[in-house]
Amino acid sequence: MGAVPHTGASPAGVGLGLPSAEAERSGARMRIGEVAELTGTTPRTIRYYEELGLLGTPDDRIQGKHRSYGAAEVERIREIVRLRDLLGLSLDQLSQLLEAETARAEIRAELSATADGARRRELIAQAGQHIETQLGLVQGRIAELRALEATLLAKRARVTEKLVELGEP
């Protein structure tokens, strides 16, 4: 599940202001199809994630009836996909994990609003806690894979040894 066969390579519509790639770094709002392309997913997947609460309900839609996304959401979806693919987390587990991140978004809002130093510290510390959790998962998985790697290296060494015993060709 890494190279999903998209419905179309790129939108047939010519004349869109931005080439789909630069739309991201400019502060522009994007539509779902574009975001799907940028994240290697499909519109259906994005709507599904929203339905599961992985993406905050798009109040962003005040602007119209269509969903609209910014760079932050794209980054969020990329994170979801990475965790899904690399750690094999279920979307349920992901929503648990990202609860903290969701809170973090709200935290950012509160951060720029408050000047209370103690409160700022508290909020940032929470963000750190969230990162720590993810780090733990990732590093744990790396450790497991390293162990597997070690057994494979040992196997390979035994094979090589046997080959030497039999003499090089």
Next chain:
Amino acid sequence: MGAVPHTGASPAGVGLGLPSAEAERSGARMRIGEVAELTGTTPRTIRYYEELGLLGTPDDRIQGKHRSYGAAEVERIREIVRLRDLLGLSLDQLSQLLEAETARAEIRAELSATADGARRRELIAQAGQHIETQLGLVQGRIAELRALEATLLAKRARVTEKLVELGEP
């Protein structure tokens, strides 16, 4: 999917010759329930894997009508589970990967039968190739996770920095 709720913690039947754990290292043949426990799976799963061809068809059943397993099969199942959980491979991909391993089993048989040096070399080299493939997968995944780890470490550093700016509590 790591801690599967088993139907029962341990068999109610008392008086089994071996405590389920030592049955493995002795050359004893085991039954499906026992193997399931040893591998953290269920009988259903094992039968399913057999159905998919992940485990060689149990000709081992010559002995009776019930399936019977030895230490080698237990190891094989453990490998399947590891690859499934750590790499998130589908059972379909796994059967591809393990084709080589399956061949390896036959190779072992042929190995102990032939004395032809050249042939031996060839067979062992094939085994090495198989191990190499798995190593590639594992190391690739490790690299991806390391990249993710790096970004998380960077995030953490930024958070820590901010905390310092705000002064230690």
Next chain:
DNA sequence: GCTATTTTTGACGTTCACGTAAGAAGCTAT
């Protein structure tokens, strides 16, 4: 030999993570 477990073989059910199809509605460029 009898009884209590366990296994076997179907076959249907289930959950997850989307895919797909359909009709209506919304944008966009001309």
Next chain:
DNA sequence: ATAGCTTCTTACGTGAACGTCAAAAATAGC
């Protein structure tokens, strides 16, 4: 305003990976 695309909602479909249930057969221990 209109054509041509994209998106919306709703709803049913799907494949993977098992779970579950039932009836019959096999095994184990006494």
